Amino acid sequence: MKTYFVAVALAAATVFSGEALSSEDQFNLEPASLDQLEKAVRSKGDPARGREIFLDTGDAQCANCHRLQGVGGHVGPDLDSILGKLDIRQIAESLVAPSRKITEGYDTYTIARTDGKILSGLKLKDSDKELLLRDGLGKDTVIQKEQITRIEKSPVSLMPARLVSRLSRNDLVNLISFLKSPAAQLELKGRLSRAWITGPFSRSISRTEPLEKNPDPAKVAVSSSGKLLQWKLINARADGLIQLAGPAAAKKSSAYILALMKSDRDREAVLWLDHSSALRLLVNSETVYSTKNPATNSRLSIRLRKGWNTILSRVSNPTGNSTLGIRYEPARGLRLTADRQD
Numbered sequence: 608m609k610t611y612f613v614a615v616a617l618a619a620a621t622v623f624s625g626e627a628l629s630s631e632d633q634f635n636l637e638p639a640s641l642d643q644l645e646k647a648v649r650s651k652g653d654p655a656r657g658r659e660i661f662l663d664t665g666d667a668q669c670a671n672c673h674r675l676q677g678v679g680g681h682v683g684p685d686l687d688s689i690l691g692k693l694d695i696r697q698i699a700e701s702l703v704a705p706s707r708k709i710t711e712g713y714d715t716y717t718i719a720r721t722d723g724k725i726l727s728g729l730k731l732k733d734s735d736k737e738l739l740l741r742d743g744l745g746k747d748t749v750i751q752k753e754q755i756t757r758i759e760k761s762p763v764s765l766m767p768a769r770l771v772s773r774l775s776r777n778d779l780v781n782l783i784s785f786l787k788s789p790a791a792q793l794e795l796k797g798r799l800s801r802a803w804i805t806g807p808f809s810r811s812i813s814r815t816e817p818l819e820k821n822p823d824p825a826k827v828a829v830s831s832s833g834k835l836l837q838w839k840l841i842n843a844r845a846d847g848l849i850q851l852a853g854p855a856a857a858k859k860s861s862a863y864i865l866a867l868m869k870s871d872r873d874r875e876a877v878l879w880l881d882h883s884s885a886l887r888l889l890v891n892s893e894t895v896y897s898t899k900n901p902a903t904n905s906r907l908s909i910r911l912r913k914g915w916n917t918i919l920s921r922v923s924n925p926t927g928n929s930t931l932g933i934r935y936e937p938a939r940g941l942r943l944t945a946d947r948q949d
């Protein structure tokens with residue numbers, strides 16, 4: 608039987624003495640080890656810390672692929688309806704050895720094309736003429752059936768098994784306790800976890816730019832000074848705030864952050880804003896909020912129309928690392944996202 612180990616950070620003492628890890632530091636899918644893990648989750652799991660691990664886009668990457676309370680990507684299955692059915696042991700198994708049991712409908716296919724390219728991913732659509740494949744980064748590719756030379760169902764899950772090996776044992780315990788805590792999950796609700804960013808623009812956030820009329824991430828933005836700027840996707844940090852980053856985030860400038868809000872009808876909605884610097888916010892191209900001062904949990908009532916609405920923020924960036932947090936008060940028929948597909 609294969610044993611899967613979760614690597615743990617070596618304690619300095621262990622390194623110095625050259626001792627092997629004690630069995631307590633290791634975790635695998637043997638019953639005794641699962642017992643220990645289950646006890647640890649129940650007795651000292653910290654769901655709030657686990658939430659940060661879930662959202663961490665660098666190490667655990669869970670939210671890159673999975674959605675929970677409306678937050679996260681759309682590669683793996685939505686976890687809201689799944690987690691309640693899995694006990695601690697089953698969750699541990701699906702994290703450590705994702706390929707042992709693959710969720711129905713989420714098989715990975717490997718496809719060889721006539722041009723010699725090999726692609727792999729989930730089969731989203733399969734018609735007579737073409738096939739739609741989604742890879743582990745959420746990128747979709749349409750493949751013409753006549754271009755396929757071979758197609759195979761892979762025994763390996765698209766969910767990487769090595770992810771949890773980057774976590775310490777404590778972090779794994781905290782992550783699982785978050786996955787078993789509906790209350791801690793509910794706090795994700797309404798958060799904007801991904802958005803589009805473009806810039807840099809002039810410091811003065813009150814100066815309007817042509818892109819404000821029709822902000823569209825699929826189009827190149829042209830600044831009033833004639834610069835051509837791309838929109839880039841940016842993920843929120845583990846604390847839920849979006850930190851301006853990349854070429855758009857030059858010091859002493861400002862940038863635009865774009866999100867989309869879908870509503871099932873014309874109505875009022877409430878946004879909660881956290882910003883570390885001056886901010887001007889536009890809903891469907893109209894400025895509805897403008898302040899020079901930072902704020903936490905600032906409540907803003909906005910008017911939405913039926914369908915998609917643009918939520919555009921002009922964020923001043925004096926230090927080069929301004930942050931912006933947007934949450935909405937959850938209500939049936941409302942959605943806040945970066946991508947219409949989300």
Ligand code: HEC
Binds near residue numbers: 671684708767
């Ligand atoms: C690259 C995308 C990707 C990442 C990153 C990822 N997963 Fe998955 N996950 C999937 C896919 C695809 C499946 C469905 C196939 C399977 O069951 O292995 C899945 C399955 C699961 C399941 C099993 C669901 C069931 O029906 O039993 C759980 C639980 C889960 N993931 C949790 C997590 C957690 C927690 C993390 C972060 C440590 C994570 N995943 C990271 C793509 C991903």
